[in-house]
Amino acid sequence: MRAARFHSYGAPDVLNVEDAPEPHAGDGAIRIAVRAASVNPIDVLLRAGQLAEFLPLDLPAVPGRDAVGVVDEVGPGVTGTEVGDLVFGLGGVSDTTAEFAVLTAWSAVPEKWSIAQAAAAGLAGATAAAAIEALGDLTGATLLIEGASGAVGTAVAAFARAAGATVIGTGRESSHPALHEIGVIPTTYGAGLAERVAALAPNGVDAAVHSAPSNSLEDLVAIVGDASRVVTVVDSQGAARLGAVQANARNDSELLRRAAALGAAGSWVPRVDHEFNLTAIVDAHTTAESESGKVVVTFL
Numbered sequence: 001m002r003a004a005r006f007h008s009y010g011a012p013d014v015l016n017v018e019d020a021p022e023p024h025a026g027d028g029a030i031r032i033a034v035r036a037a038s039v040n041p042i043d044v045l046l047r048a049g050q051l052a053e054f055l056p057l058d059l060p061a062v063p064g065r066d067a068v069g070v071v072d073e074v075g076p077g078v079t080g081t082e083v084g085d086l087v088f089g090l091g092g093v094s095d096t097t098a099e100f101a102v103l104t105a106w107s108a109v110p111e112k113w114s115i116a117q118a119a120a121a122g123l124a125g126a127t128a129a130a131a132i133e134a135l136g137d138l139t140g141a142t143l144l145i146e147g148a149s150g151a152v153g154t155a156v157a158a159f160a161r162a163a164g165a166t167v168i169g170t171g172r173e174s175s176h177p178a179l180h181e182i183g184v185i186p187t188t189y190g191a192g193l194a195e196r197v198a199a200l201a202p203n204g205v206d207a208a209v210h211s212a213p214s215n216s217l218e219d220l221v222a223i224v225g226d227a228s229r230v231v232t233v234v235d236s237q238g239a240a241r242l243g244a245v246q247a248n249a250r251n252d253s254e255l256l257r258r259a260a261a262l263g264a265a266g267s268w269v270p271r272v273d274h275e276f277n278l279t280a281i282v283d284a285h286t287t288a289e290s291e292s293g294k295v296v297v298t299f300l
Contacts, residue, residue, distance in 0.1 A: 009049025023100060031102050034299050036299060042123075097281065110263035126251075138206075146220060207230065231247045232247070
């Protein structure tokens with residue numbers, strides 16, 4: 001099969017499109033003929049070797065954590081999914097940017113989503129679902145999202161609004177019209193955040209989600225006033241130091257079904273900013289690590 005692979009850690013140009021062995025579905029898993037995969041921040045870090053001490057890869061490695069495609073193998077123990085189904089979901093730590101990928105968590109693709117949007121939904125959706133799950137009941141609550149315009153942030157906003165929360169979200173001023181469109185009260189990030197949030201939520205903020213790689217976790221804890229009501233998906237060290245909650249995506253089909261339900265209801269459209277064909281995998285990774293926005297790699 002054709003796959004993007006890297007034989008050594010490094011810059012995007014270590015990636016090549018080449019022949020690789022086909023994977024096959026094991027117990028409780030499915031194999032898909034991939035139609036698109038996304039490039040997530042963790043894919044960039046893994047390829048660059050920045051996580052090699054904690055998450056070493058067997059090289060050569062295929063990048064990618066999530067994908068969308070048509071089921072062509074169903075492993076033992078799988079029920080409710082058949083060959084020919086269009087699904088999106090999560091593979092292993094790094095293995096989905098290939099013609100075939102094995103998923104261990106998945107959901108049917110909502111009709112409202114394009115293929116590219118479904119490709120962008122797996123990791124972002126599971127991460128957001130886990131963050132909201134960690135906060136429990138949000139009915140009537142006010143939630144602050146740091147990085148609300150990003151791939152995970154927009155998903156968190158959708159989950160929070162569906163749970164009955166009022167959402168305030170930070171983002172660049174250029175993103176504020178888009179945040180308004182998804183029901184988020186926008187503000188800018190950086191110095192003075194507490195004062196800006198206080199003006200928008202005079203009765204206080206009940207919880208916060210730190211979904212962007214900023215140094216604002218301590219500020220969020222101070223704004224909320226209770227570290228146990230602040231969830232970060234990007235700063236595990238800060239969470240340990242401050243007593244905040246660390247939430248991570250996990251390969252759980254239920255989290256993806258929740259994300260798909262939001263999509264089916266029209267409450268969440270996964271963010272896609274750039275699309276590249278597999279043959280332009282170097283450009284895809286270069287864009288992902290040098291620009292803001294969600295990158296999707298398509299298979300034609």
